[in-house]
Amino acid sequence: MNTNFLSLTLELFVGFFALLVMTKVLGKNQITQLTPFDFISALVLGELVGNAIYDKDIGLHYVLYAVVVWGLLIYTIEMITQKIRESRPWLEGTPSLIISKGQIQYDELKKNKLDLDQLLHLLRDKGVFSVREVEYGILETNGAVNVMRKQPIDYPTNRDLHIPPQPVYLPVLLIQDGEIIEEGLSKLNKDKSWLIDELFRLGIPGPSDVFFAEWQEGEGFEIQPY
Structure with a gap:
Protein backbone atom coordinates (compact mmCIF):
# COMPACT_ATOMS: atom_id res chain seq x y z
CA MET A 1 0.00 0.00 0.00
CA ASN A 2 2.78 2.44 0.91
CA THR A 3 4.53 1.66 -2.37
CA ASN A 4 1.34 2.45 -4.31
CA PHE A 5 0.95 5.78 -2.52
CA LEU A 6 4.57 6.64 -3.18
CA SER A 7 4.25 5.73 -6.85
CA LEU A 8 1.04 7.76 -7.25
CA THR A 9 2.59 10.76 -5.48
CA LEU A 10 5.63 10.63 -7.74
CA GLU A 11 3.48 10.35 -10.87
CA LEU A 12 1.28 13.27 -9.75
CA PHE A 13 4.32 15.46 -9.18
CA VAL A 14 5.85 14.53 -12.52
CA GLY A 15 2.55 14.94 -14.38
CA PHE A 16 1.90 18.31 -12.73
CA PHE A 17 5.28 19.79 -13.55
CA ALA A 18 5.29 18.25 -17.03
CA LEU A 19 1.97 19.98 -17.79
CA LEU A 20 3.27 23.22 -16.25
CA VAL A 21 6.39 23.16 -18.44
CA MET A 22 4.37 22.25 -21.53
CA THR A 23 1.95 25.12 -20.91
CA LYS A 24 4.86 27.54 -20.67
CA VAL A 25 6.38 26.18 -23.88
CA LEU A 26 3.12 26.23 -25.85
CA GLY A 27 2.12 29.71 -24.74
CA LYS A 28 -0.82 31.38 -23.05
CA ASN A 29 -3.29 30.51 -25.79
CA GLN A 30 -3.65 27.08 -24.16
CA ILE A 31 -5.40 28.66 -21.17
CA THR A 32 -6.94 31.91 -22.45
CA GLN A 33 -8.84 32.90 -25.56
CA LEU A 34 -9.07 29.28 -26.65
CA THR A 35 -9.78 28.44 -30.26
CA PRO A 36 -11.61 25.13 -30.82
CA PHE A 37 -8.29 23.42 -31.59
CA ASP A 38 -6.62 24.86 -28.47
CA PHE A 39 -9.56 23.74 -26.33
CA ILE A 40 -9.52 20.18 -27.66
CA SER A 41 -5.73 19.88 -27.43
CA ALA A 42 -5.74 21.08 -23.81
CA LEU A 43 -8.48 18.58 -22.91
CA VAL A 44 -6.67 15.69 -24.57
CA LEU A 45 -3.37 16.59 -22.93
CA GLY A 46 -4.98 16.62 -19.49
CA GLU A 47 -6.80 13.37 -20.21
CA LEU A 48 -3.59 11.66 -21.30
CA VAL A 49 -1.85 12.61 -18.07
CA GLY A 50 -4.87 11.68 -15.95
CA ASN A 51 -5.21 8.24 -17.50
CA ALA A 52 -1.48 7.60 -17.28
CA ILE A 53 -1.40 8.53 -13.60
CA TYR A 54 -4.36 6.43 -12.46
CA ASP A 55 -3.83 3.40 -14.67
CA LYS A 56 -1.73 0.90 -12.70
CA ASP A 57 -0.48 -0.76 -15.87
CA ILE A 58 1.12 2.46 -17.12
CA GLY A 59 4.43 3.55 -15.65
CA LEU A 60 5.94 6.94 -15.03
CA HIS A 61 7.81 6.96 -18.34
CA TYR A 62 4.50 6.68 -20.21
CA VAL A 63 3.28 9.83 -18.48
CA LEU A 64 6.25 11.80 -19.74
CA TYR A 65 6.07 10.20 -23.17
CA ALA A 66 2.39 11.10 -23.60
CA VAL A 67 2.95 14.72 -22.52
CA VAL A 68 6.02 15.21 -24.71
CA VAL A 69 4.57 13.63 -27.88
CA TRP A 70 1.24 15.45 -27.62
CA GLY A 71 3.03 18.68 -26.74
CA LEU A 72 5.28 18.32 -29.80
CA LEU A 73 2.23 17.81 -32.01
CA ILE A 74 0.59 20.95 -30.64
CA TYR A 75 3.85 22.89 -30.96
CA THR A 76 4.20 21.75 -34.58
CA ILE A 77 0.69 22.95 -35.40
CA GLU A 78 1.42 26.30 -33.75
CA MET A 79 4.58 26.69 -35.82
CA ILE A 80 2.68 25.83 -39.00
CA THR A 81 0.03 28.47 -38.29
CA GLN A 82 2.72 31.07 -37.59
CA LYS A 83 4.80 30.29 -40.68
CA ILE A 84 2.05 29.41 -43.19
CA ARG A 85 -0.70 32.00 -43.21
CA GLU A 86 -2.94 29.90 -45.49
CA SER A 87 -3.20 27.20 -42.80
CA ARG A 88 -4.76 29.48 -40.18
CA PRO A 89 -8.38 29.35 -41.41
CA TRP A 90 -8.24 25.55 -41.33
CA LEU A 91 -6.50 25.14 -37.98
CA GLU A 92 -7.59 28.24 -36.04
CA GLY A 93 -10.80 29.27 -37.78
CA THR A 94 -11.74 32.75 -39.03
CA PRO A 95 -13.81 35.54 -37.48
CA SER A 96 -17.34 35.90 -38.85
CA LEU A 97 -19.25 39.12 -39.45
CA ILE A 98 -22.59 38.28 -37.84
CA ILE A 99 -23.97 41.85 -37.67
CA SER A 100 -23.35 44.18 -40.60
CA LYS A 101 -24.66 47.76 -40.78
CA GLY A 102 -27.10 46.98 -37.98
CA GLN A 103 -28.50 43.87 -39.66
CA ILE A 104 -28.09 40.36 -38.25
CA GLN A 105 -26.51 38.07 -40.83
CA TYR A 106 -28.69 34.98 -40.61
CA ASP A 107 -26.51 32.90 -42.93
CA GLU A 108 -23.44 33.55 -40.75
CA LEU A 109 -25.34 32.59 -37.60
CA LYS A 110 -26.45 29.36 -39.24
CA LYS A 111 -22.94 28.66 -40.52
CA ASN A 112 -21.50 29.06 -37.00
CA LYS A 113 -24.29 27.03 -35.31
CA LEU A 114 -25.34 30.10 -33.32
CA ASP A 115 -28.98 30.86 -32.54
CA LEU A 116 -30.51 34.24 -31.73
CA ASP A 117 -30.70 33.63 -27.97
CA GLN A 118 -26.99 32.80 -27.87
CA LEU A 119 -26.17 35.91 -29.89
CA LEU A 120 -28.17 38.13 -27.53
CA HIS A 121 -26.41 36.53 -24.55
CA LEU A 122 -22.98 37.23 -26.09
CA LEU A 123 -24.01 40.83 -26.79
CA ARG A 124 -25.13 41.32 -23.18
CA ASP A 125 -21.68 40.12 -22.09
CA LYS A 126 -20.38 43.20 -23.91
CA GLY A 127 -22.88 45.51 -22.24
CA VAL A 128 -25.14 45.66 -25.31
CA PHE A 129 -28.82 44.97 -24.55
CA SER A 130 -30.30 45.59 -27.99
CA VAL A 131 -29.17 44.76 -31.52
CA ARG A 132 -30.24 48.30 -32.52
CA GLU A 133 -27.14 49.61 -30.71
CA VAL A 134 -24.75 47.64 -32.92
CA GLU A 135 -23.34 48.72 -36.27
CA TYR A 136 -20.98 45.75 -36.70
CA GLY A 137 -20.57 42.55 -34.70
CA ILE A 138 -17.80 40.00 -35.18
CA LEU A 139 -17.82 36.45 -33.83
CA GLU A 140 -14.20 35.72 -32.93
CA THR A 141 -12.54 32.31 -33.21
CA ASN A 142 -12.69 31.87 -29.41
CA GLY A 143 -16.49 32.23 -29.42
CA ALA A 144 -16.65 35.81 -28.10
CA VAL A 145 -18.46 38.62 -29.90
CA ASN A 146 -16.86 42.03 -30.33
CA VAL A 147 -19.05 44.93 -31.37
CA MET A 148 -18.74 48.37 -32.90
CA ARG A 149 -21.61 50.52 -31.65
CA LYS A 150 -23.58 52.87 -33.84
CA GLN A 151 -22.08 56.36 -33.87
CA PRO A 152 -24.87 58.23 -32.00
CA ILE A 153 -24.66 55.90 -28.97
CA ASP A 154 -20.96 55.08 -29.01
CA TYR A 155 -18.86 56.10 -26.03
CA PRO A 156 -17.08 59.44 -26.49
CA THR A 157 -13.30 59.43 -26.27
CA ASN A 158 -11.08 62.03 -24.65
CA ARG A 159 -10.35 63.32 -28.15
CA ASP A 160 -14.08 63.78 -28.78
CA LEU A 161 -14.39 65.74 -25.53
CA HIS A 162 -11.26 67.79 -26.34
CA ILE A 163 -9.53 66.70 -23.13
CA PRO A 164 -5.79 67.47 -23.28
CA PRO A 165 -3.51 64.39 -23.37
CA GLN A 166 -2.25 63.26 -19.98
CA PRO A 167 0.53 60.77 -19.15
CA VAL A 168 -0.68 57.28 -18.22
CA TYR A 169 1.00 55.22 -15.49
CA LEU A 170 0.62 51.59 -14.53
CA PRO A 171 -0.28 50.92 -10.88
Whole structure:
Protein backbone atom coordinates (compact mmCIF):
# COMPACT_ATOMS: atom_id res chain seq x y z
CA MET A 1 0.00 0.00 0.00
CA ASN A 2 2.78 2.44 0.91
CA THR A 3 4.53 1.66 -2.37
CA ASN A 4 1.34 2.45 -4.31
CA PHE A 5 0.95 5.78 -2.52
CA LEU A 6 4.57 6.64 -3.18
CA SER A 7 4.25 5.73 -6.85
CA LEU A 8 1.04 7.76 -7.25
CA THR A 9 2.59 10.76 -5.48
CA LEU A 10 5.63 10.63 -7.74
CA GLU A 11 3.48 10.35 -10.87
CA LEU A 12 1.28 13.27 -9.75
CA PHE A 13 4.32 15.46 -9.18
CA VAL A 14 5.85 14.53 -12.52
CA GLY A 15 2.55 14.94 -14.38
CA PHE A 16 1.90 18.31 -12.73
CA PHE A 17 5.28 19.79 -13.55
CA ALA A 18 5.29 18.25 -17.03
CA LEU A 19 1.97 19.98 -17.79
CA LEU A 20 3.27 23.22 -16.25
CA VAL A 21 6.39 23.16 -18.44
CA MET A 22 4.37 22.25 -21.53
CA THR A 23 1.95 25.12 -20.91
CA LYS A 24 4.86 27.54 -20.67
CA VAL A 25 6.38 26.18 -23.88
CA LEU A 26 3.12 26.23 -25.85
CA GLY A 27 2.12 29.71 -24.74
CA LYS A 28 -0.82 31.38 -23.05
CA ASN A 29 -3.29 30.51 -25.79
CA GLN A 30 -3.65 27.08 -24.16
CA ILE A 31 -5.40 28.66 -21.17
CA THR A 32 -6.94 31.91 -22.45
CA GLN A 33 -8.84 32.90 -25.56
CA LEU A 34 -9.07 29.28 -26.65
CA THR A 35 -9.78 28.44 -30.26
CA PRO A 36 -11.61 25.13 -30.82
CA PHE A 37 -8.29 23.42 -31.59
CA ASP A 38 -6.62 24.86 -28.47
CA PHE A 39 -9.56 23.74 -26.33
CA ILE A 40 -9.52 20.18 -27.66
CA SER A 41 -5.73 19.88 -27.43
CA ALA A 42 -5.74 21.08 -23.81
CA LEU A 43 -8.48 18.58 -22.91
CA VAL A 44 -6.67 15.69 -24.57
CA LEU A 45 -3.37 16.59 -22.93
CA GLY A 46 -4.98 16.62 -19.49
CA GLU A 47 -6.80 13.37 -20.21
CA LEU A 48 -3.59 11.66 -21.30
CA VAL A 49 -1.85 12.61 -18.07
CA GLY A 50 -4.87 11.68 -15.95
CA ASN A 51 -5.21 8.24 -17.50
CA ALA A 52 -1.48 7.60 -17.28
CA ILE A 53 -1.40 8.53 -13.60
CA TYR A 54 -4.36 6.43 -12.46
CA ASP A 55 -3.83 3.40 -14.67
CA LYS A 56 -1.73 0.90 -12.70
CA ASP A 57 -0.48 -0.76 -15.87
CA ILE A 58 1.12 2.46 -17.12
CA GLY A 59 4.43 3.55 -15.65
CA LEU A 60 5.94 6.94 -15.03
CA HIS A 61 7.81 6.96 -18.34
CA TYR A 62 4.50 6.68 -20.21
CA VAL A 63 3.28 9.83 -18.48
CA LEU A 64 6.25 11.80 -19.74
CA TYR A 65 6.07 10.20 -23.17
CA ALA A 66 2.39 11.10 -23.60
CA VAL A 67 2.95 14.72 -22.52
CA VAL A 68 6.02 15.21 -24.71
CA VAL A 69 4.57 13.63 -27.88
CA TRP A 70 1.24 15.45 -27.62
CA GLY A 71 3.03 18.68 -26.74
CA LEU A 72 5.28 18.32 -29.80
CA LEU A 73 2.23 17.81 -32.01
CA ILE A 74 0.59 20.95 -30.64
CA TYR A 75 3.85 22.89 -30.96
CA THR A 76 4.20 21.75 -34.58
CA ILE A 77 0.69 22.95 -35.40
CA GLU A 78 1.42 26.30 -33.75
CA MET A 79 4.58 26.69 -35.82
CA ILE A 80 2.68 25.83 -39.00
CA THR A 81 0.03 28.47 -38.29
CA GLN A 82 2.72 31.07 -37.59
CA LYS A 83 4.80 30.29 -40.68
CA ILE A 84 2.05 29.41 -43.19
CA ARG A 85 -0.70 32.00 -43.21
CA GLU A 86 -2.94 29.90 -45.49
CA SER A 87 -3.20 27.20 -42.80
CA ARG A 88 -4.76 29.48 -40.18
CA PRO A 89 -8.38 29.35 -41.41
CA TRP A 90 -8.24 25.55 -41.33
CA LEU A 91 -6.50 25.14 -37.98
CA GLU A 92 -7.59 28.24 -36.04
CA GLY A 93 -10.80 29.27 -37.78
CA THR A 94 -11.74 32.75 -39.03
CA PRO A 95 -13.81 35.54 -37.48
CA SER A 96 -17.34 35.90 -38.85
CA LEU A 97 -19.25 39.12 -39.45
CA ILE A 98 -22.59 38.28 -37.84
CA ILE A 99 -23.97 41.85 -37.67
CA SER A 100 -23.35 44.18 -40.60
CA LYS A 101 -24.66 47.76 -40.78
CA GLY A 102 -27.10 46.98 -37.98
CA GLN A 103 -28.50 43.87 -39.66
CA ILE A 104 -28.09 40.36 -38.25
CA GLN A 105 -26.51 38.07 -40.83
CA TYR A 106 -28.69 34.98 -40.61
CA ASP A 107 -26.51 32.90 -42.93
CA GLU A 108 -23.44 33.55 -40.75
CA LEU A 109 -25.34 32.59 -37.60
CA LYS A 110 -26.45 29.36 -39.24
CA LYS A 111 -22.94 28.66 -40.52
CA ASN A 112 -21.50 29.06 -37.00
CA LYS A 113 -24.29 27.03 -35.31
CA LEU A 114 -25.34 30.10 -33.32
CA ASP A 115 -28.98 30.86 -32.54
CA LEU A 116 -30.51 34.24 -31.73
CA ASP A 117 -30.70 33.63 -27.97
CA GLN A 118 -26.99 32.80 -27.87
CA LEU A 119 -26.17 35.91 -29.89
CA LEU A 120 -28.17 38.13 -27.53
CA HIS A 121 -26.41 36.53 -24.55
CA LEU A 122 -22.98 37.23 -26.09
CA LEU A 123 -24.01 40.83 -26.79
CA ARG A 124 -25.13 41.32 -23.18
CA ASP A 125 -21.68 40.12 -22.09
CA LYS A 126 -20.38 43.20 -23.91
CA GLY A 127 -22.88 45.51 -22.24
CA VAL A 128 -25.14 45.66 -25.31
CA PHE A 129 -28.82 44.97 -24.55
CA SER A 130 -30.30 45.59 -27.99
CA VAL A 131 -29.17 44.76 -31.52
CA ARG A 132 -30.24 48.30 -32.52
CA GLU A 133 -27.14 49.61 -30.71
CA VAL A 134 -24.75 47.64 -32.92
CA GLU A 135 -23.34 48.72 -36.27
CA TYR A 136 -20.98 45.75 -36.70
CA GLY A 137 -20.57 42.55 -34.70
CA ILE A 138 -17.80 40.00 -35.18
CA LEU A 139 -17.82 36.45 -33.83
CA GLU A 140 -14.20 35.72 -32.93
CA THR A 141 -12.54 32.31 -33.21
CA ASN A 142 -12.69 31.87 -29.41
CA GLY A 143 -16.49 32.23 -29.42
CA ALA A 144 -16.65 35.81 -28.10
CA VAL A 145 -18.46 38.62 -29.90
CA ASN A 146 -16.86 42.03 -30.33
CA VAL A 147 -19.05 44.93 -31.37
CA MET A 148 -18.74 48.37 -32.90
CA ARG A 149 -21.61 50.52 -31.65
CA LYS A 150 -23.58 52.87 -33.84
CA GLN A 151 -22.08 56.36 -33.87
CA PRO A 152 -24.87 58.23 -32.00
CA ILE A 153 -24.66 55.90 -28.97
CA ASP A 154 -20.96 55.08 -29.01
CA TYR A 155 -18.86 56.10 -26.03
CA PRO A 156 -17.08 59.44 -26.49
CA THR A 157 -13.30 59.43 -26.27
CA ASN A 158 -11.08 62.03 -24.65
CA ARG A 159 -10.35 63.32 -28.15
CA ASP A 160 -14.08 63.78 -28.78
CA LEU A 161 -14.39 65.74 -25.53
CA HIS A 162 -11.26 67.79 -26.34
CA ILE A 163 -9.53 66.70 -23.13
CA PRO A 164 -5.79 67.47 -23.28
CA PRO A 165 -3.51 64.39 -23.37
CA GLN A 166 -2.25 63.26 -19.98
CA PRO A 167 0.53 60.77 -19.15
CA VAL A 168 -0.68 57.28 -18.22
CA TYR A 169 1.00 55.22 -15.49
CA LEU A 170 0.62 51.59 -14.53
CA PRO A 171 -0.28 50.92 -10.88
CA VAL A 172 2.38 49.09 -8.88
CA LEU A 173 1.33 46.36 -6.45
CA LEU A 174 3.06 46.83 -3.10
CA ILE A 175 1.17 44.61 -0.61
CA GLN A 176 -0.88 41.49 -1.18
CA ASP A 177 -2.41 39.36 1.59
CA GLY A 178 -0.36 41.19 4.19
CA GLU A 179 2.95 40.50 2.42
CA ILE A 180 5.19 43.21 0.95
CA ILE A 181 5.90 42.75 -2.77
CA GLU A 182 9.62 43.34 -3.22
CA GLU A 183 9.29 43.60 -7.01
CA GLY A 184 6.90 46.53 -6.61
CA LEU A 185 9.25 48.39 -4.30
CA SER A 186 12.07 47.85 -6.80
CA LYS A 187 10.01 49.44 -9.57
CA LEU A 188 9.55 52.53 -7.40
CA ASN A 189 13.18 52.50 -6.20
CA LYS A 190 11.90 52.39 -2.63
CA ASP A 191 12.58 50.13 0.34
CA LYS A 192 10.46 48.53 3.05
CA SER A 193 11.11 51.30 5.55
CA TRP A 194 9.58 53.85 3.16
CA LEU A 195 6.46 51.72 2.76
CA ILE A 196 6.10 51.11 6.49
CA ASP A 197 6.51 54.84 7.20
CA GLU A 198 3.85 55.68 4.60
CA LEU A 199 1.45 53.15 6.11
CA PHE A 200 2.06 54.55 9.60
CA ARG A 201 1.41 58.07 8.28
CA LEU A 202 -1.94 56.85 6.98
CA GLY A 203 -2.83 55.34 10.35
CA ILE A 204 -2.07 51.72 9.46
CA PRO A 205 0.17 49.82 11.93
CA GLY A 206 1.93 47.67 9.34
CA PRO A 207 1.75 45.55 6.18
CA SER A 208 0.17 42.59 7.99
CA ASP A 209 -2.99 44.69 8.45
CA VAL A 210 -3.32 45.33 4.71
CA PHE A 211 -5.13 43.02 2.31
CA PHE A 212 -4.22 44.96 -0.82
CA ALA A 213 -2.16 48.07 -1.53
CA GLU A 214 -0.94 49.65 -4.75
CA TRP A 215 0.72 52.89 -5.77
CA GLN A 216 0.05 54.88 -8.93
CA GLU A 217 1.94 57.98 -10.04
CA GLY A 218 -0.24 61.04 -9.64
CA GLU A 219 -2.86 59.11 -7.64
CA GLY A 220 -0.91 57.87 -4.65
CA PHE A 221 -1.97 54.87 -2.57
CA GLU A 222 -5.00 52.63 -2.97
CA ILE A 223 -5.23 50.57 0.24
CA GLN A 224 -7.77 48.01 1.39
CA PRO A 225 -7.21 46.79 4.96
CA TYR A 226 -8.50 43.45 6.22
